[in-house]
Amino acid sequence: MEQNRDALAKPWEGVNLGGWLLLEPGPSYPLFTHHLQKDKSEARCEWDLMKVMRETMGKPGACEAIKSHRETHTTKADFQRIRACGLNAVRLPVGYWVVTEPRPREPYVGRALEYVDRAVAWAEELGLQIVLDLHGCPGGESPEAPCGRRQRPESRWNWRHWDFAASLNVLQVLAKRYASRACVTGLAVCNEPSGEIPAKALISYYSRAVDVIRKAGMDASRVAVVLPVFQRPEGEEAFMAQWTKTTRGRHRNVCFDVHCYHCFENLFHGKTFAQQLRAVQENIGMFKRYPMVAGEWALCLGRATWNTCGDMDEDKVMSIFAAQQLEAFRTASHGSFFWNWKEDPENKDWHFQQAYDQGLLKRAPLALPSWDGTGEDPLEEMLHPSPEDPVVYYGDTVFLRVFHGMYIDVQGRSVDCRWSDKGEWQAFSFCEVLKDGKSVESTRRAVRHRDVVRIRASNNHYLSVTGDAAQGAAVVASRAKRSQEGEFEVFLENSAVLKHRGIAYFLSRASATVLDADDASDGVFARWADFGHWQAVAVERPSELQRPVALPSPRNRSKGHSGHSGHRGSKDSPVRDGPALKRKAEALTCAD
Structure with missing residues (x-):
C-alpha cells in the first residue's frame, strides 16, 4: 500500500522561531x-541554564529573566519582517512546560501559553x-x-522515560485551543525523537x-500533522513504509519531517562540496514520493566542503548550497x-536574517552535470578544478584526507588527523620502494595502482606500522628508511594512476x-x-597557488571542527560498518 501523498495548497516557505519558547x-x-x-x-540546554539561573538569581529572579526574554526575543516586528522577506509561514518550537506547566522538581518556567496566543494572532493578522x-x-x-x-x-535517558500519555x-x-484559527495549518507531535525508540512504539x-x-x-482538510523521521536506524523510507503498513493509509494530511543538516556526523564531514550537492539532489526522489516537510535546514556544511570548493569564497559556496536546497x-x-x-550573529550559516540580507538565498540553482555513478563525478572537476597536471608523481607534495574530513598530520613521532587544515604538518610525499628495498624520493614517475611506497612527512619521518595488528597496530612517524614497517602497497x-582527489587505500x-582513521580516538x-x-x-x-603553510604548535591549538558546535544534532560515534571492498586487487576497478 502506498502512503497517501496529500499536499498543501500553499506549501510552507518558512523560518523557525527557535530559542523563544524553548x-x-x-x-x-x-x-x-x-x-x-x-x-x-556555557550551559548546553534549557534545563541546565535554568538550574544555573535559579542558583545565582533565586527562583523569582530566574522567572523574571525568562519573562523578559519571552517578551523581547520575538515580537510582532519580527513577524512583520518575516512577511516582508517573502516567507509565508513560521514554525514555532514550544516546550511542553509552556503549555501545561513543568512537572514537579523540573527547573523550567511555565505555563506561558499567552506567548503562543500572540504568535498565532500575529500570524493571522x-x-x-x-x-x-x-x-x-x-x-x-x-537525551x-x-x-x-x-x-x-x-544512557541516563531511556526511551521509556518519554511520557507518551502526557x-x-x-x-x-x-x-x-487553536482548532478554530485558520492560520494554524500544522501541528508537530514531537521533535527529533531518538533513534533508540523502537519503530513500533x-x-x-x-x-x-x-x-x-x-x-x-x-x-x-485544514491542518497537517507533522511526524518526525529523524535519524531512524532503519532509514527514513523504511520507517515511512512501516508507518503505511501499520496504519493502512487511514490518516490523511500527515507529513514526515526531515531535518536537512549537512554539517553533523562523519557522513557529512567527509563529503566534498560536489558530494554535498549530490546529496541534496538525491533527496528530491524522497520528497516527490512521500508527503514531507524539511522542518529544519541551514547553510552549514561539513569540513571537507571547504577544501574541495576550488577558489570559491564562503559566501559563494553557501549561496550555491542554498539554491540547490531551495530547489529541492x-x-x-x-x-x-x-x-x-x-x-548568534557570528553564525550566518544558521541566521536567516543575515543570510537574506547578504543575498545568500537569492542565487539561481546550478544545472548539475549528469553522472551515472561510474568513475569520478564531473561535478568534482566543475567545483574543484584540478591542477594543470592532475597526476600525482613521486616527490610531489600531497595532503591525505580521511573519511571524516580531517587531514593526516605528523608532529615529531605522533601521527594523527586533528584538523581540516592543509598546513606544513599535513604535507606528505610518496617515495617509490624498489625491489631491493631502497626508496627513491623523486623520479617524476606517476604513483600507480599496486605500487609499493613509503609515505614521507614534512619533518623527514615516514609513516610506519608498529605493534600487533590483532591488537590494533598503531601508526607512528619513524626515521627509518628501509624498514618494512614503513612500506605500503597502494590500491x-x-x-x-593516482590523480588529484583520487581515493587510495594503503x-x-x-x-x-x-x-584507517578514527574520529573518536586520537x-x-x-x-x-x-x-x-x-x-x-x-x-x-595543492593548486599552483597553494603551498603548505606553517602552523602554530599543536599545544596552542584546540582540536575541533568547522560548523556550529553542539547545535541541532549529535555527532555520531564511529561504528565500523563492515568492509566495502574485499582485500583483493581485483576488488578495486582500475581504468586508465
Missing part, C-alpha cells in the same frame, strides 16, 4: 553567555501560516538539548497523536523551514592491514584488512 544556546545565546556554570562554561511544534515532550523524546534537557552520559495531553490542549504514538489532534477539532524543497509536498530566524579506486606490508591505525570507508584516503595535490 531555549537553545545558538538562538538564545545572550542568556547562555550571561549565565555561566560554575566552571565558567499578517497572513502567515503557523506550525505549532511540540519541540520538548514530557520526559524528553531524546539531546533540542528537547530541553541534554543528558550525559546518554505528550498526547499537551497536543490535545494545543489542538483544542514511535508509530503507535504517532497514530494516537493524529487521532487526538483530529478529535480535538483540527480537521485533515520546492518538490516537497509541505515545504520547508530555515533554522533559524535569530541566531586505487577507478584508476590505474596496505601495510608489515601487518597486512590497511591504514591517532591513525592499521587494524583491519578491509577496504571500507574508514580506510579510504583522498589524496589531494
Whole structure:
C-alpha cells in the first residue's frame, strides 16, 4: 500500500522561531553567555541554564529573566519582517512546560501559553501560516538539548522515560485551543525523537497523536500533522513504509519531517562540496514520493566542503548550497523551514536574517552535470578544478584526507588527523620502494595502482606500522628508511594512476592491514584488512597557488571542527560498518 501523498495548497516557505519558547544556546545565546556554570562554561540546554539561573538569581529572579526574554526575543516586528522577506509561514518550537506547566522538581518556567496566543494572532493578522511544534515532550523524546534537557552520559535517558500519555495531553490542549484559527495549518507531535525508540512504539504514538489532534477539532482538510523521521536506524523510507503498513493509509494530511543538516556526523564531514550537492539532489526522489516537510535546514556544511570548493569564497559556496536546497524543497509536498530566524550573529550559516540580507538565498540553482555513478563525478572537476597536471608523481607534495574530513598530520613521532587544515604538518610525499628495498624520493614517475611506497612527512619521518595488528597496530612517524614497517602497497579506486582527489587505500606490508582513521580516538591505525570507508584516503595535490603553510604548535591549538558546535544534532560515534571492498586487487576497478 502506498502512503497517501496529500499536499498543501500553499506549501510552507518558512523560518523557525527557535530559542523563544524553548531555549537553545545558538538562538538564545545572550542568556547562555550571561549565565555561566560554575566552571565558567556555557550551559548546553534549557534545563541546565535554568538550574544555573535559579542558583545565582533565586527562583523569582530566574522567572523574571525568562519573562523578559519571552517578551523581547520575538515580537510582532519580527513577524512583520518575516512577511516582508517573502516567507509565508513560521514554525514555532514550544516546550511542553509552556503549555501545561513543568512537572514537579523540573527547573523550567511555565505555563506561558499567552506567548503562543500572540504568535498565532500575529500570524493571522499578517497572513502567515503557523506550525505549532511540540519541540520538548514530557520526559524528553531524546537525551539531546533540542528537547530541553541534554543528558550525559546518554544512557541516563531511556526511551521509556518519554511520557507518551502526557505528550498526547499537551497536543490535545494545543489542538483544542487553536482548532478554530485558520492560520494554524500544522501541528508537530514531537521533535527529533531518538533513534533508540523502537519503530513500533514511535508509530503507535504517532497514530494516537493524529487521532487526538483530529478529535480535538483540527480537521485533515485544514491542518497537517507533522511526524518526525529523524535519524531512524532503519532509514527514513523504511520507517515511512512501516508507518503505511501499520496504519493502512487511514490518516490523511500527515507529513514526515526531515531535518536537512549537512554539517553533523562523519557522513557529512567527509563529503566534498560536489558530494554535498549530490546529496541534496538525491533527496528530491524522497520528497516527490512521500508527503514531507524539511522542518529544519541551514547553510552549514561539513569540513571537507571547504577544501574541495576550488577558489570559491564562503559566501559563494553557501549561496550555491542554498539554491540547490531551495530547489529541492520546492518538490516537497509541505515545504520547508530555515533554522533559524535569530541566531548568534557570528553564525550566518544558521541566521536567516543575515543570510537574506547578504543575498545568500537569492542565487539561481546550478544545472548539475549528469553522472551515472561510474568513475569520478564531473561535478568534482566543475567545483574543484584540478591542477594543470592532475597526476600525482613521486616527490610531489600531497595532503591525505580521511573519511571524516580531517587531514593526516605528523608532529615529531605522533601521527594523527586533528584538523581540516592543509598546513606544513599535513604535507606528505610518496617515495617509490624498489625491489631491493631502497626508496627513491623523486623520479617524476606517476604513483600507480599496486605500487609499493613509503609515505614521507614534512619533518623527514615516514609513516610506519608498529605493534600487533590483532591488537590494533598503531601508526607512528619513524626515521627509518628501509624498514618494512614503513612500506605500503597502494590500491586505487577507478584508476590505474593516482590523480588529484583520487581515493587510495594503503596496505601495510608489515601487518597486512590497511591504514584507517578514527574520529573518536586520537591517532591513525592499521587494524583491519578491509577496504571500507574508514580506510579510504583522498589524496589531494595543492593548486599552483597553494603551498603548505606553517602552523602554530599543536599545544596552542584546540582540536575541533568547522560548523556550529553542539547545535541541532549529535555527532555520531564511529561504528565500523563492515568492509566495502574485499582485500583483493581485483576488488578495486582500475581504468586508465
